[in-house]
Amino acid sequence: xxxxxxxxxxxxxxxxxxxxxxxxxxxxxxxxxxxxxxxxxxxxxxxxxxxxxxxxxxxxxxxxxxxxxxxxxxxxxxxxxxxxxxxxxxxxxxxxxxxxxxxxxxxxxxxxxxxxxxxxxxxxxxxxxxxxxxxxxxxxxxxxxxxxxxxxxxxxxxxxxxxxxxxxxxxxxxxxxxxxxxxxxxxxxxxxxxxxxxxxxxxxxxxxxxxxxxxxxxxxxxxxxxxxxxxxxxxxxxxxxxxxxxxxxxxxxxxxxxxxxxxxxxxxxxxxxxxxxxxxxxxxxxxxxxxxxxxxxxxxxxxxxxxxxxxxxxxxxxxxxxxxxxxxxxxxxxxxxxxxxxxxxxxxxxxxxxxxxxxxxxxxxxxxxxxxxxxxxxxxxxxxxxxxxxxxxxxxxxxxxxxxxxxxxxxxxxxxxxxxxxxx
Amino acid sequence: xxxxxxxxxxxxxxxxxxxxxxxxxxxxxxxxxxxxxxxxxxxxxxxxxxxxxxxxxxxxxxxxxxxxxxxxxxxxxxxxxxxxxxxxxxxxxxxxxxxxxxxxxxxxxxxxxxxxxxxxxxxxxxxxxxxxxxxxxxxxxxxxxxxxxxxxxxxxxxxxxxxxxxxxxxxxxxxxxxxxxxxxxxxxxxxxxxxxxxxxxxxxxxxxxxxxxxxx
Numbered sequence: 001x002x003x004x005x006x007x008x009x010x011x012x013x014x015x016x017x018x019x020x021x022x023x024x025x026x027x028x029x030x031x032x033x034x035x036x037x038x039x040x041x042x043x044x045x046x047x048x049x050x051x052x053x054x055x056x057x058x059x060x061x062x063x064x065x066x067x068x069x070x071x072x073x074x075x076x077x078x079x080x081x082x083x084x085x086x087x088x089x090x091x092x093x094x095x096x097x098x099x100x101x102x103x104x105x106x107x108x109x110x111x112x113x114x115x116x117x118x119x120x121x122x123x124x125x126x127x128x129x130x131x132x133x134x135x136x137x138x139x140x141x142x143x144x145x146x147x148x149x150x151x152x153x154x155x156x157x158x159x160x161x162x163x164x165x166x167x168x169x170x171x172x173x174x175x176x177x178x179x180x181x182x183x184x185x186x187x188x189x190x191x192x193x194x195x196x197x198x199x200x201x202x203x204x205x206x207x208x209x210x211x212x213x214x215x216x217x218x219x220x221x222x223x224x225x226x227x228x229x230x231x232x233x234x235x236x237x238x239x240x241x242x243x244x245x246x247x248x249x250x251x252x253x254x255x256x257x258x259x260x261x262x263x264x265x266x267x268x269x270x271x272x273x274x275x276x277x278x279x280x281x282x283x284x285x286x287x288x289x290x291x292x293x294x295x296x297x298x299x300x301x302x303x304x305x306x307x308x309x310x311x312x313x314x315x316x317x318x319x320x321x322x323x324x325x326x327x328x329x330x331x332x333x334x335x336x337x338x339x340x341x342x343x344x345x346x347x348x349x350x351x352x353x354x355x356x357x358x359x360x361x362x363x364x365x366x367x368x369x370x371x372x373x374x375x376x377x378x379x380x381x382x383x384x385x386x387x388x389x390x391x392x393x394x395x396x397x398x399x400x401x402x403x404x405x406x407x408x409x410x411x412x413x414x415x416x417x418x419x420x421x422x423x424x
Numbered sequence: 425x426x427x428x429x430x431x432x433x434x435x436x437x438x439x440x441x442x443x444x445x446x447x448x449x450x451x452x453x454x455x456x457x458x459x460x461x462x463x464x465x466x467x468x469x470x471x472x473x474x475x476x477x478x479x480x481x482x483x484x485x486x487x488x489x490x491x492x493x494x495x496x497x498x499x500x501x502x503x504x505x506x507x508x509x510x511x512x513x514x515x516x517x518x519x520x521x522x523x524x525x526x527x528x529x530x531x532x533x534x535x536x537x538x539x540x541x542x543x544x545x546x547x548x549x550x551x552x553x554x555x556x557x558x559x560x561x562x563x564x565x566x567x568x569x570x571x572x573x574x575x576x577x578x579x580x581x582x583x584x585x586x587x588x589x590x591x592x593x594x595x596x597x598x599x600x601x602x603x604x605x606x607x608x609x610x611x612x613x614x615x616x617x618x619x620x621x622x623x624x625x626x627x628x629x630x631x632x633x634x635x636x637x638x639x640x
Contacts (some may be wrong), residue, residue, distance in 0.1 A: 032620035034612035038605040038628050042635065045601035104615070169615060189591070240589050251591045364591035372593060378585075379611075380576060386614050387569040410618040411565055 024103035033097040037090065044084040047076065048151065056292040105170040109393065112163040118148050118155060121395035121406045123264050129414045132402035139396070141420060144389070154396040158389065165385025168378040175375030179368045187366040192253070195221065195359040196286055203363060208232070210250075215357040219255045223361070251362040257311055257318050258356035259287045259340065263300050266348035271300040288358045299327070303349045306330075312337070318355065485627035522637040535581055540603075543574035544637040550630040557623035565618075568626050570612040575633065579607045603635030 023029060048065060051057035065073050065082065080087025131138070135154050139147060147157040190203055195212035202209055213222030223243055225233040233245040243250045262284045263271035272281030275298050287296035289311040296368045299306045304327040324334040325344035335344040340355030392409040407414055522544040523537075549567040582603060586595050594600045609629035614620040 018507035027616040027619060027621035030616055031625050032611055034608055035624060035628050038609040038632060041601050041605035041608065042632060045605070045636070049596065051603065173611075242588065242591065249591045251589065254589060369587075369593070380580065383572070383576070383611055383614050385615055387572060 011204050012055055021103065024100055024334065025107050026100075029096070029100045030104070033093050033100060036093040037097065040084050040087070040090050040093070043081050047081050047084075049085075050083045058193075060292055060414075061110045074309050094177060094180075098174060101174050101177075105167065105174065108163070108167045108170055112160070112167065113395060115159055115163055115391070118150055118153075120153070121397070122408065127410065127414055128169055128404065128406040130399070131418045133418070135396040135398050135403045138403055138405070138418070141417065142394075145394075152398045154398075155393060155397070157393040158391055162385060162389050162391040165382050165389065166391045168382030169386045170382070172375050172377070172379030172382050176372055176379055177375070179371030179373075179375055180354065182371060183366070183368040185368075187364075187368050189366070190363040192290060193361040193363060195223065196288065197356060198359065198424050199286075206363075208363070210361065210363075212359060215255060215359060219357050221252060221254070221255075223250055225250060225363075228328070247365055247367065249364045249366075251364065253360040253362050255357050255359055257289050257313065258358045259289075259296075259309060260354040260356050261285045261287055261298060261307075261309070261351060262354075263303070263349055265303055271303055271349060273298050273300055278342075286356060286358075290360070300349065301327075303347065304328075305333075305346060305349060307351060309353070320353070322351070322353070324351070493581075514548035515545040518547055518634060518637050539574050539578040539581070542639070543571060543578060544633055546571045546574060547630045547634045547637070550626055554623045554626035554630065557618065557626065558620055568613055568629075569632070570609065571629065572607075572614060575603060575607045575629070576612055579603050599636060602632055606636065607633035 002150040013233040026252045040133045048061060048068075051061050069076060076082060080089060084090055107299055139154065139156065142156050144158065146159050148155050148157075188206075190206065193201060193203065193210060195201065195210060197212060197214050197391045200209055200211045207227055209378055211224045211226070215221045218238065220236050220238045223233065223235065223237050224231060225245075225248065228248075233250060234250060235243045237250055237252050239255065242252070261273065263273060265271055271365050272283065273285045274281050275285055275296075282302075285298050287298070287309055289296065294311045296309045297307065298309075306325045306327055308323045308325070310321045310322050310323075311318075318340055320337050320338050320340075322334075322336055322344050323332055324344065325331065326333050327348065334344060336342075336344050338344060338353060340353055343350055343352045345351075390409060390411065392407065394412070395406040397406075405418070519541050522541050546567060550571045553565060553567050582595065582600060583593050586592050586600075594604060606629045609625050609632060613622050613625035613629060616625060
């Protein structure tokens with residue numbers, strides 16, 4: 001009794017594991033995870049994503065999303081749709097994709113080992129056809145195949161290149177996913193550092209100091225990066241022309257408008273200008289502008305004047321609206337649209353604005369990019385091989401009527417193959 | 425924009441319904457081929473003229489009409505096997521809309537733009553392949569391979585540009601997200617065997633390309 005019941009249990013257990021394995025390597029799981037990732041990336045294209053590392057941009061994004069989505073903003077944020085790449089759903093789908101790629105990679109390696117042996121055709125080949133022509137005539141039509149013969153059975157396969165391509169197409173994305181996983185752990189990136197001409201700025205959260213020189217008309221800027229006084233990077237950078245050294249890259253994201261403001265009283269004496277109450281008075285001030293900060297303010301305490309400068313230019317044009325207010329009654333006493341080099345008078349005082357530029361710098365240390373690149377190249381090469389030179393085996397069995405052909409690739413059109421030969 | 429898109433889809437559905445109804449009419453095949461040839465010719469002419477004229481913006485009515493015809497062609501592809509000429513017409517219109525979206529009188533067309541334009545023209549054939557594969561009918565997978573090559577080249581150039589300019593793999597623009605979604609799905613379709621999961625992946629990739637083109 002025991003002997004008669006044991007075998008079914010064993011078979012059942014083996015079937016369960018096989019079912020799990022079949023599911024792990026199935027096209028349905030691959031398609032499900034990939035489609036899910038694509039849908040989330042599509043959501044990232046439609047919904048505004050949370051800006052990282054720029055508090056002003058974040059405040060503006062927060063305000064815009066509240067206005068645009070109203071009460072739904074909270075629900076969308078809870079679903080992680082405003083920060084798709086860091087959402088749990090995205091990471092879970094990437095994890096599932098990684099698991100299925102590992103299982104499929106094992107399958108591909110096994111396929112490679114099986115294909116390297118001269119085996120009989122499988123019982124369930126993708127498709128088969130009977131033709132009246134000889135095997136030798138059919139083989140002459142094949143190009144790029146390795147031919148092997150044994151006892152009336154001939155096989156044509158694409159070993160080893162096509163099979164290695166298939167392995168690379170599965171191993172490459174795994175390395176790529178590994179690089180993307182390592183990225184938040186070992187990379188750091190400091191965005192939107194404002195580099196002012198002939199000024200030094202401490203890099204927040206890192207033991208570095210960045211010094212910038214003048215920015216010329218072509219957008220070239222001299223940058224020097226120091227770590228504890230020792231130079232790490234020194235050279236000329238520009239948008240699209242980064243500097244690198246010591247594993248760090250300096251990228252000029254943008255060259256933005258700035259104005260050097262100065263003022264004189266009715267006697268021609270320079271006005272002491274201040275950007276805030278606690279800043280030191282200065283004869284000259286550098287005002288910077290960007291898309292999130294289109295307005296700049298300064299005061300001239302001795303002349304009892306406050307000045308607002310608003311950037312109004314578009315497409316490289318630099319135009320400003322300058323408004324002068326009296327203090328303490330906050331009455332507007334002058335307003336004009338100016339260009340760099342223009343002067344504005346108010347209550348007997350003069351303000352002059354000279355053209356300047358400031359650069360937005362991204363500082364990046366990303367060793368994970370090497371891992372990502374090491375995954376991306378085999379992925380692209382492997383997928384190209386899978387697309388243009390897919391792994392395939394064709395069996396030719398000589399029969400009395402001609403040849404029985406079987407193929408394991410459902411995309412290979414056996415009928416067209418046979419017809420092409422008969423036409424020629 | 426949402427209202428225009430809704431109108432476009434509604435218009436496309438109407439066209440598809442009309443086409444499906446016309447199929448019962450005698451000589452339908454000849455009439456459909458004639459309409460498709462005229463639409464394809466006009467779309468190609470419009471796309472070619474955009475390269476010369478390069479207007480700063482495109483009238484929204486034109487985009488609306490193009491969207492309607494593309495949606496109609498898509499639905500026709502999904503309902504019945506569309507003729508190659510009809511697929512070409514829809515593809516050329518999508519190419520036209522993509523090119524119009526990328527038109528900027530001041531800037532020349534970049535290499536990535538050219539690839540995006542060509543890739544968008546392959547969208548409708550890819551949807552047709554997806555529909556055929558879903559119905560387990562013979563298909564022409566080569567269209568999907570061409571779509572993948574186009575998306576891959578555009579993505580590779582985009583990645584290199586971003587690496588040089590910002591030190592990141594992908595840009596933060598919606599276009600980068602569209603192209604990544606399309607590339608992931610089309611790459612997955614190359615790894616899957618023939619069947620419905622692959623059909624779903626091809627459809628997702630084609631849809632991402634189409635939506636990216638229409639939103640550009």
